[in-house]
Amino acid sequence: MIEREKIYPIIVDESENVVYISDPETYEVVYLNQAMRETLDMEPGEEYTGRLCYELFQGLDSPCPFCTNACLSKDRFYTWKHYNEKLKTYFILRDKLVEIDGRDYRLEICVDITESEVQHQNLEQQLSIEETLVQCIHTLSENEDMDMAINSLLEIIGRFYQADRSFIFEYNQWNNTVSNTYEWYREGVESDLPKLQNLPAGLVEQWKKTFADSEVYYILPNNEEISGEIPDLLHKFHVHSHMAAPIWEEKSDAYQGERRLSGFIGVNNPSRGIEHIKLLQSVAFFVSNDIYKRRMFNKMEELSHLDALTGLGNRNYYLERVEELKQARLESLGVVFIDINGLKYANDHYGHPYGDEMIQSVAHGIRRVFPEYAYRIGGDEFIALFVNGTKEEFEQRLDTLKRYAENECICDFSMGVNFGEGKINIDEQIGYSDSMMYVEKQVYYGSVIDGRRQQHKALARKLVREIEAGNFEIFLQPKIHLDTGEMVGAEALMRRQGEEGEMLLPDRFISLYESEGVIQYLDCYAFEEVCKMLAVWLEKGGTPVPISVNFSRVSLMGSDVVKHLAELRDRYGVPSELLVIEVTESISQMEPRALRSLMDDFEKYGFVVSLDDYGYQYSNLAILINMNFVELKLDKSLVDDLAENPKARIVVENSIDMCRRLNQVISTAEGIENEEQLSILKEFHCNVGQGYFFSEPLPKEVFLKKFGGCHSF
Incomplete structure (x- = not known):
């Protein structure tokens, strides 16, 4: 009968499992079976007794931190799993205390499970990828805030790849640029988003070409073959490894079924899973749908605020x-x-x-x-x-x-x-x-x-041509101081030459130009002609009197009109006291703030203002309170009735008295035609008069010849 002591070593040596025995107190190895010697690549006859187990098996210089000696007993095996870094092998380990020659030793049986463990890990990793993808899909579908959803998705991707940064770039097809629109970055990494806006699309052309060929873009560490603008750009932002997948936009109508690159999703400096680019590609597909939905939502929101015909806000x-x-x-x-x-x-x-x-x-x-x-x-x-x-x-x-x-x-x-x-x-x-x-x-x-x-523009052009052709002429009517008989001023009145050569009065054309909004051309022409005349008067050594020029409310509503008048006045070197701006009560229809601004401009540029046609149709007393006029001109309709109408006399007398009380405003009566009217006005202490009783309106050349050197009437 074969002795048991001889059979056991044979069985152990012939086993495919790795077996060894060591001293649990000193860690010295006392036995290795053949499988263990082969696993350790030991030479035949190479001595192992006395060597330390943690040095021999694990390549360590001190006891293993995971040593199971404290868990061992003689009654049963202690089973555990471990990956041996030195041997690059996964083992199932069965440990037990065995008694030899009265001492307890550690017996360990090691079963190589590397193949099955790798398969298991691959399966687990595949499940992890699928779980990550499902998590991404849920994040996109369940979060109503699309920006928040995409940011959360990027965090999931960044953590899966253990990357420094995950991001999305999007193309702007209208201005041919590309921008970093979303990013996630781990703690300790700075944001690059602000620095990556509106980059020229040509800068990332290398991405587009690669996506068209292989659907992915890789830059791995120490890859010296890759060069170009993208690696240079990434290097600038401390990126040594990079993965990206395209985001395609389907355009079946406008692009005949072809895909258009909408952007790309990627990670910088991933430390694991770089072989699993499929996850990034799958996420890119779902992101493309989400971006499309977001753009549609933004478009709908934009349309709800836009006027469809003009593109302006509605x-x-x-x-x-x-x-x-x-x-x-x-x-x-x-x-x-x-x-x-x-x-x-x-x-x-x-x-x-x-x-x-x-x-x-x-x-x-x-x-x-x-x-x-x-x-x-x-x-x-x-x-x-x-x-x-x-x-x-x-x-x-x-x-x-x-x-x-x-x-x-x-x-x-x-x-x-x-x-x-x-x-x-x-x-x-x-x-x-x-x-x-x-x-x-x-x-x-x-x-x-x-x-x-009526065609406004056609009329405006016609008016300008007629002005240039000399069809309009300035007439002047003297203004006389009623107590002294001295000419103290004149009013410029416009006349238009008719088709038969006759001179048409303002009531034949002013209302048309005013209603068509082109009166400003005529008003500015009259003002410039008066400036020219005063300049000539001064040049000839005369002593000019102030000339009043009528301005329509429509003209005065123009932008910078007073500044323009001041520039004309200064161009001809006319002193400001020689020009008076006459306005009618209709100016009160201007918006109060605009009216105040207008009066401020008159004061700023040194113009004095006269209120014309007072008492014609209606009288706005508030305008006298709120505005500074140097002159109030009583309308001819009031003067006509002075002799026969007691009410007219009351109105005129009180208006003149009001002028005297309102900061010494000059009272001027228009349309004086007889001695009786003049006498009544003098009785009421009216300051100035104007009308055919003194002189009809005269062409400016006649006026200058008659009054240019003599101011007594």
């Missing part, structure tokens, strides 16, 4: 912005209220497509001049807001808009303008601008006769 957007501005602290606000003239007529006679062109033409000009806050708030109504800018810049923009209206726009439009600084009341300013626009609108529609609109 009424809803305008109301929202007004409410926002009410909550803000505004330093200044300019308001431009615009209404298209004749839109209904154009729709009725030329069709709605032409009407749409008119609307688009006006909108184009508004968007060009006021791109920040421009809205179409009705069928033919627009409003533009100029927030926290200077008055000078606002007026410059208005000039640009007016030039557009004159030279490029295919239709006319009425415009109400208002600018305020300091304490801003938005509703009040908008209301003022609306009212001013309405005044212009009424002027416009005053020219509509029998459904046929």
Whole structure:
């Protein structure tokens, strides 16, 4: 019978499992089976007894931190799993204490499970990838805030790859740029997002080419073969490894079914899972859908705020912005209220497509001049807001808009303008601008006769040509001091040459030009002619008297009109005291703030102002209280009735007395035609008179010849 002591070593040596015995107190190895010697690549006869187990098996210089000696017993095996870094092998280990020659030794049986463990880990990793992908999908689908969803997704991806940074770049097809739109970065890494905006699309052309060929883009550490603008860009941001997958946008209609690169998703400096690029590609697919949804949502939101025909903000957007501005602290606000003239007529006679062109033409000009806050708030109504800018810049923009209206726009439009600084009341300013626009609108529609609109631009061009041709002439009527008989001034009156050579009075043409909004050309022409005449008068050594020039309210509503008049006056070297601006009571229809601004400009540039036609149709006493006039001119209709109408005498007498009490305002009576009228006016202490009793209006050459050197009448 074979002895048991001889059989056991044979069995152990022939086993495929690794077996060894060591002293648990000293860690010295006392036995290795053949499988263990082969696993350790030991030479035949190489001595192992006395060597330390942790040095021999693990390559360590001290006892293993995971040593199981404390867990061992003689009754049963202690089973555990371990990866041996030295042998690069996974083992199932069965440990037990065995007694030999009266001492306890450690017996360890090692079973190699590397193949099955790798398979298991691969399966676990695959499950981890799938779980990560599911988590990404849930993040995108369940989070209503799309930006938050994408940011959360990038965090999931970044942590899976244990990367420094995960990100999304998106292309802007309109300006051919690419921008970093989203990013996640781990703690200790700085954000690169602000530095990666609006990059030229050509900078990342290498990405596009690679995506077209292989659907992925890799840069791995120590890859010296890769070069180009992208590696240079990544190196600038301390990226030594990089993975990216494309985000495609399907465009079946516009692009005949071809894909267009919308952007890409990637990670920088991943420390694990670089072989699992499929995860990044799968996420890119779902992100592309989400970005498409986001763009559609943004487009729908944008459309809800935009006017479809013009691309300007619509009424809803305008109301929202007004409410926002009410909550803000505004330093200044300019308001431009615009209404298209004749839109209904154009729709009725030329069709709605032409009407749409008119609307688009006006909108184009508004968007060009006021791109920040421009809205179409009705069928033919627009409003533009100029927030926290200077008055000078606002007026410059208005000039640009007016030039557009004159030279490029295919239709006319009425415009109400208002600018305020300091304490801003938005509703009040908008209301003022609306009212001013309405005044212009009424002027416009005053020219509509029998459904046929006069062509504003055609009339303006015709008027300018007639002025250049000399069809208009300045006449002057003396103004006489009633106590001394001395000529103390004159009024410039416009005459127009008729087709038969006759001279037409202002009532034959002024109202037309005023209603068509072109009167400013004529008013400025008259003013310049008076400046020329005064310059000649001074040059010839005479002593000129102040000349009054009439200005329509429509003309005075223009931007920088007073500044323009001052420039004309200075160009001809005329002293400011020789020019008087005559306005009528209709000026009170201007918005109060604009009217105050106008009077401030008159004072700023040294002009004196006369209130003409007082008592004609109506009298606005408030205007006398709120404005500084140097002269009040009683209308001819009051003077005509002085002899026969006691009420007229009461009104005239009290008006003259009021002038005397209102800061010594000069009282001037117009239309004096007889001695009786003159006598009554003297009795009432009227200061100045004007009328045929003294002189009819004279051509300027005749006036200069008659009065240029003598001031006594």
